[in-house]
Amino acid sequence: MSEPILIRPDMLAIVNQPYGRQISYPITESDIRKWALAVHHPESPPAHYLDPRAAETGTLTAPPEFNPFAWGAARTEHTGKEIPLDPARRNLGAMEHLLGVVPPDLPHALNGGISTAYSGVPMRPGDVITAESVIAGYTAKQGRLGPMLLTETATTWTNQRDETVKVHRMTLIRY
């Protein structure tokens, strides 16, 4: 039986093309505090996350992995090439449809790995973050669960002063 072709020419044609640009709502103290409480549960986070003076004095910074886009973006700039996504493919991390390409017909998705380069510019209350993403590449593999498509995405985050906060790479495994 022949292996399915997981990486199609139309998918390769969109590698390195920006597929999404999002601008966050301004980060709030509460966003940062709730994030720290959630990831440290059941123990308390380090004291500075809970200290109201840290916010007042401007010394409160978000944990580096904090996600200001979790509950949506203030603005999303579209590519103008979008096609509808099959509802059955929602929550599978597909992004190809944003560039007018039908996502691969694979029913499951996992987060295969993350790699982030931090610039040293922290996120603070009031910051507005812009995230721009590209598909950095595709790899096909045979895994325990069958044929697998690995998609590497790269997202660059900048703040309102156009300072780079981080470059975040993720490997999405679809199978």
Added chain:
Amino acid sequence: MTEVAPDDPAQSAKTWFAVGAAVPPFVREAGFQVWNRYAAVNSEFVGIHMDDTAGRAAGYPGAFGMGNLLWSWLHCALERWLDGQGRLEHLELRFRSPALKGDRIACTGIVTGRTEKEDGTTVLDLDVWAENDSGQRIAPGRARIRLGHAAR
């Protein structure tokens, strides 16, 4: 839950950050108590993390934890270890196996390299990982840390 505070007065900064030094484990029990809180802040309400049926359909024994939460826990471990004496420049993790309900996950690491830079800072390279009760490294990776002048 065991955590070692990084402010042991007997530990000099040099020893604390020497090659071979271990990052004190950040230990959490996987399950809905932590997954639901993480889903709430990261809006990560995905069936495989909420529903055993969805987890089984994906080829696992039941619902399982988010890779992103292991990622956060590793950041917590490093932040507590650094205690403001350095900053994370790079972190990467590969998610090999999921954290299943009831697993006791320890996020830790070890310093594998230490380079003094001309600008007076010190760069540390680390192997980092999340491991389960069986000692299986379910998410291995690497980190690079830059220590400030005071922490050398």
